[in-house]
Amino acid sequence: MEVKLTEDRGRLAERLQGITGENVMLCYQCKKCTLGCPSAYAMKMKPHELMRALQLGLEDPVLWSGTMWICLSCETCNTRCPQDINILKLIDGLRTYYLNRDYYNPVRELPMMHRLFLKLVRRFGRIYELGLVFILNLKMVDPLKDTDMAMPMFLRGKLKFFPHRSEGAKELRKVMSRLEAMEEER
Amino acid sequence: MRYAYFPGCSLSSSASDYDLSLKAVCRALDIELVEVRDWVCCGASSAHATSHLLSVAMPVLSLSHAEEDGFDRLIAPCLACQLRLKAANKEMQEDPEVRERIHRAFDYQYRATVRVYHPLEVMMEEGMMEVIRSRVRKKLSGLKVACYYGCVLTRPPKIAQFDICEDPQSMDSIIRALGGEPLDWSYKTECCGVSMTLTRSDIVLKLSNDILREAKEVGAHAIAVCCPLCQANLDARQIQIEDRYRVQYGIPIIYFTQLMGLAFGAFSKELGLEKLITSPRGALEICGLM
Known part of the structure; x- marks a missing residue:
């Protein structure tokens, strides 16, 4: 792939450094991140390729690869990076930045899951497992997904039918709204 | 305390x-x-x-x-x-x-x-190991255990500041103190993929299969875990994994606290053992605990 280096190519890296404090330019492509990554096999753009793409400011290929969503947040790459780059922090920066953007995303169910997860937590203060699974499966048009896994759990009392409510939910909602107001201010 | x-x-x-x-x-x-x-x-x-x-x-x-x-x-x-x-x-x-x-x-x-x-960190506090040893009533003799620590107990080391990052030993030393035999294996801290368990189950099945296969190959009777998410993946998805990869594991995924409780002489009901999906009966019969 041929990339013309222009001045605004560096903007993506700068913006990310602004959000996360991490400098992608430190990466020298040793590939340790990719070699240790448990989900690299499922990524079109491997972690070290993501780092190079960020250095070159290739925004669209980064988004279209879906790599930021396929990452499992297992912290292996951070731990092993010889340049001490917090790759997961960079990926989280990408995720927060692009969470609600209508770019093409090959794994749309991931940001959808995160939004739903937080919606339920906002309501109950804790996660309502059965509700999360049920709504998510409906949204993914696969309503019977994992019923073979859920049934034995249900029979052993490991899945509760009704949500747990926390008395802390009210405080959480207040804090969440204050944070949102602060983020809008910025 | x-x-x-x-x-x-x-x-x-x-x-x-x-x-x-x-x-x-x-x-x-x-x-x-x-x-x-x-x-x-x-x-x-x-x-x-x-x-x-x-x-x-x-x-x-x-x-x-x-x-x-x-x-x-x-x-x-x-x-x-x-x-x-x-x-x-x-x-x-x-x-x-x-x-x-x-x-x-x-x-x-x-x-x-x-x-x-x-x-696990509490168990590793000074003097705790002697207390644990003193409470053991029934030894886990002959039980071969693969201790699975999961992804983020020791990672990232800057935050975790606990145990050896790539080859943790804390759970192994507890199993040893209980009279069991912890196994040396290379998947102790590999990720089971749980953050995608609801969305991209294909990835989860592959990663969890790798862990189960490795444990089987080193001859584990059981896998000891210290995280509810790892447990759910390896235990509740084991049937799906066996189905997809056409293998037979039947390895019980037991919380290290359940093994401790058993060795301390608690009843299986007090420890929720009947809630495990892959039955631990076979493994526990080896050390005469069931």
Whole structure:
């Protein structure tokens, strides 16, 4: 792939450094991140390729690869990076930045899951497992997904039918709204 | 010793067996657990993928309740929770900008004085190993255990500051103290993929299959775990994995607290053993515990 280096190519890296404090330019492509990554096999753009793409400011290929969503947040790459780059922090920066953007995303169910997860937590203060699974499966048009896994759990009392409510939910909602107001201010 | 207890969402439903057995073990070891008042979800992987501030705020809410109530030590048995709580503490201690903004969002000003422990860390405190040894009534003789630590107990080392990062030994030493035989294997800290368990199950099945296969190859009778999420993946998905990869494992995935409880002489009901999906009967018969 041929990339013309222009001045605004560096903007993506700068913006990310602004959000996360991490400098992608430190990466020298040793590939340790990719070699240790448990989900690299499922990524079109491997972690070290993501780092190079960020250095070159290739925004669209980064988004279209879906790599930021396929990452499992297992912290292996951070731990092993010889340049001490917090790759997961960079990926989280990408995720927060692009969470609600209508770019093409090959794994749309991931940001959808995160939004739903937080919606339920906002309501109950804790996660309502059965509700999360049920709504998510409906949204993914696969309503019977994992019923073979859920049934034995249900029979052993490991899945509760009704949500747990926390008395802390009210405080959480207040804090969440204050944070949102602060983020809008910025 | 008295600890604030942050069970986390899993231990109040899908991992009630971990909750039961942890409480039983703590009773036996004279550790008092007091549930954090009105705790809320730690946010796990969804909060840090959504907003950095939110990923700090959610743990801080529960931590501040513990601090207000006079605790300086807190136990969080889920790996995801303990990492989020520890990370939030670190941010609050080291990043003045984050601290300022979090303080603006809360009525109570959290000072980050509550130290977060995973149960394994508590077991590794000075003198604890002797106490554990002294409580053993039935040895796990002949039981070969693959200790699986999961992804974020020792990673990232800057936050975890516990055990050997790539080859942890804490659970192995507990199993040894119980009279069992911990196995040397290379998948101790490989990720089971749980953050995608609801969305991309194909990835989860592959990663969990790798872990089960490796454990089988080294001759494990059981896999000991210390996280409710790993347990759910390896245990409840084991049938799906066997089906997809056309293999037969039948390896029970047992919480290390359940093994401790058994060795301390607790009844299987007190430890929630009947809640395990892959039956532990065969494995426990080997050491005469069932």
